[in-house]
Amino acid sequence: MEFGRFHSKYQKPLLLIMMTFKLGILCTAAADKCLSAPCQNGGTCLDQMGNYTCLCPRWPVRYMGKDCRELYDPCVHDAPCANCTSTLGTEVYTCHCPDNFAGTNCTLNIKCESNPCKGVRSHCVDRVDSYTCHCPPGYGGDHCQARDCTEEPCLNGATCVDTSDGYQCQCVPGFQGRDCEENMDDCKSLPCQNGAICKDDVNGYQCFCVPGFQGYHCDLDINECVSRPCKNNGTCVNEVDRYECKCLLGFKGVNCEVEIDECEEQPCQHGATCHDRVGLYTCECVSGYEGRDCELDIDECASGPCLNEGNCTDLVNSYECDCNGTGFTGEQCEVDISECASDPCQNGATCLEGVNQYDCVCWTGYEGKNCQVDIDECELQPCENGGECFQRSELLHYGVLSGLDDREFNYEEAAGFLCHCQPGFAGESCEENIDECESAPCQNGGSCEDLVNSYQCDCSPGFTGKTVCLFHCS
Numbered sequence: 001m002e003f004g005r006f007h008s009k010y011q012k013p014l015l016l017i018m019m020t021f022k023l024g025i026l027c028t029a030a031a032d033k034c035l036s037a038p039c040q041n042g043g044t045c046l047d048q049m050g051n052y053t054c055l056c057p058r059w060p061v062r063y064m065g066k067d068c069r070e071l072y073d074p075c076v077h078d079a080p081c082a083n084c085t086s087t088l089g090t091e092v093y094t095c096h097c098p099d100n101f102a103g104t105n106c107t108l109n110i111k112c113e114s115n116p117c118k119g120v121r122s123h124c125v126d127r128v129d130s131y132t133c134h135c136p137p138g139y140g141g142d143h144c145q146a147r148d149c150t151e152e153p154c155l156n157g158a159t160c161v162d163t164s165d166g167y168q169c170q171c172v173p174g175f176q177g178r179d180c181e182e183n184m185d186d187c188k189s190l191p192c193q194n195g196a197i198c199k200d201d202v203n204g205y206q207c208f209c210v211p212g213f214q215g216y217h218c219d220l221d222i223n224e225c226v227s228r229p230c231k232n233n234g235t236c237v238n239e240v241d242r243y244e245c246k247c248l249l250g251f252k253g254v255n256c257e258v259e260i261d262e263c264e265e266q267p268c269q270h271g272a273t274c275h276d277r278v279g280l281y282t283c284e285c286v287s288g289y290e291g292r293d294c295e296l297d298i299d300e301c302a303s304g305p306c307l308n309e310g311n312c313t314d315l316v317n318s319y320e321c322d323c324n325g326t327g328f329t330g331e332q333c334e335v336d337i338s339e340c341a342s343d344p345c346q347n348g349a350t351c352l353e354g355v356n357q358y359d360c361v362c363w364t365g366y367e368g369k370n371c372q373v374d375i376d377e378c379e380l381q382p383c384e385n386g387g388e389c390f391q392r393s394e395l396l397h398y399g400v401l402s403g404l405d406d407r408e409f410n411y412e413e414a415a416g417f418l419c420h421c422q423p424g425f426a427g428e429s430c431e432e433n434i435d436e437c438e439s440a441p442c443q444n445g446g447s448c449e450d451l452v453n454s455y456q457c458d459c460s461p462g463f464t465g466k467t468v469c470l471f472h473c474s
Contacts, residue, residue, distance in 0.1 A: 032047045033050065034046070034047045034052050038052060038054065038067050039052075039054035039055075039056075039067055039068050040063075040067050040068050040069050041056070041063045041068050042057045042068075043055060043056045043057060043063065043067070054066060054068045056068035056072070058072075061090075063089070064077055071089040072089055072090070073086055074086045074090075074091050074092070074093040075093050078093075080095060080105045081095035081096075081097075082106075083095065083097075083098075083106075084096075102114065112131050116131060116143055117131075117133035117134075117135075117143055118143050118144045122135050122136060122139070122143075148166060148167045149161070149162050153167060153169070153179050154167075154169035154170075154171075154179055154180055155169075155175075155179050155180050156171070156172065156180050156181070157172045158172060158179070172203075174186075174202045174203025174204070183200070183202060184203070186198075186200050186201070186203070186204055186205040187200045191217055192205075192207035192208075192209075192217055193213075193217050194209070194210065194212075194213045194221075194240075195210045195218075196208055196209045196213065196218035210241070211241040212224075212239075212240040212241025213240070213241075221238070223238050224236075224238055224239075224242060224243040225237070225238045229243060229245065230243075230245035230246075230247075230255055230256050231251075231253075231256045231257045232248060232251045232256045232257070232259075233248050233256075234246060234255070234256030249279035249280075250277075250278040250279030250280070251279075260279075261276050262276055262277070262279075263275070263276045267281060267283070267293050268283035268284075268293055268294050269283075269289075269293050270285070270286060270289045270294050270295070270316075271286050272285045272286060272289065272293070272294035286317075287317040288315075288318070297314065297316065298317070299314050300314055300315070300317070300318060300319040301314045301319050305319060305321070305332055306319075306321035306322075306333050307321075307328065307332050307333045307334050308323070308326050308327070308328040308333045310322060310323045310326055310332070310333030321333050325356065327339070327354075327355050336355070338353060339351075339353060339354065339356070339357060340352075340353050340358050344360070344370050345358075345360035345361075345362075345370055345371055346360075346366075346370050346371050346372045347362070347363060347366045347371050347372070347374065347411065348371075349370070349371035363412065363414060363415065364414075364415035365377070365392070365393050365414050365415030365416065366393075366414075374391070375415075376391065377416055377417040378390070378417050382417060382419070383419035383420075383429055384419075384425075384429050384430045385421065385422060385425045385430045385431070385433070386430070387419040387420060387421040387425065387430030388420045389417050389418070390418045390420065391416075391417055392404070392413060392414050392415065392417060392418060393414040395409050397418075401418065401420075402420065403418050422453070423453040424436075424451075424453025424454070425452075425453075433450070433452065434453070435450050436448075436451070437449070437450045437455050441455060441457070441467060441468065442455075442457035442458070442467070442469050443468055443470070444459065444460055444463045444469045444470070445460040445463075445469075446458055446463060446465075446469030457469045
């Protein structure tokens, strides 16, 4: 494919872009210079393989320069003439022409070459740095631009007066212009008020009023309240092409003709009955509620009906006392609960009544809040020397166990323990070793040695025996 030839001040950037897409260059040859955003004031950056070009904005403000930093100056950029002034940021400029030159860029020579003489039959004669126009009949002035009254140039009944440089038209009222050709716009002074449309006539105008106004200049507001449209003592406010009724409380509608049903939105709460009035309503509350809208639940607990620190819960038109934990019962917690009625004390203990409590007086040998714990007197093994311990509080021991075999159970005697001692021991805790020598069992002068549950005799000479020292026959 061969690229076509074209000419543009953006030719090189565009050609580079086309070559980039054609040849598949993926920005690998050089870094993209546009990444640093060098173009200012909204300029568009075009990357050019190691360089960049800025396309500067042209509207609403035009910029120039490599980075679009400078306001555009047509006198510098295009240099249209030698003596040039401009408005920066625009394409507006003015050329100040030297003598004998004119035109936008001072390219016209002020002589006959520029056809300065007006009219079909005018004739131009060149002079030194000047010219002279010879005018046809009926025209005059430096450039044959002025006419006289010969050809009746004045229009619309105007009077023509010849002057030294042409003529002057004296217009009749309603017209203006050099030849009185213009109908004066009598609407130019905006005589019609309040948005009216003005229609210009000859030496006059006509106003077409918008709705709500009248009069020659539409300056009179039509009072729509004259007919008294507002009902039920509503106040009428006159406005443009309309009126507004300010209704008294309790009425609505364009003309305040509708009485508002204040009960329609059901303002009364909790089943109350609503009574509509003019401009208001009243609520007839059911029992247990009060307030303008019966919105307040009457607090029946406010009077403190629950006694003895009972917890009061407010209900609708009622209350409820929670006596739990107070020791009292009843609707108002007024009845003292007998905590001893349930016979909580065990093992023959005595119950003492209190407020929301009781105390148990235990027999010796028992403990616990309800005297439910039988103290184990044998736990510390009080019986010595192998003696066996029995609690006196055990019912099964009575009538059977030695020492209790002739007694009935009694809480007064239930405390303590009994020790059944091993042979040879005695005492409440079997702490005493029985002295079997106390009865002097060794005879004939023998000495006795006490043993556990036994004894041994040391006999005199001539006697023998372990327990009696009898005469020994040799």
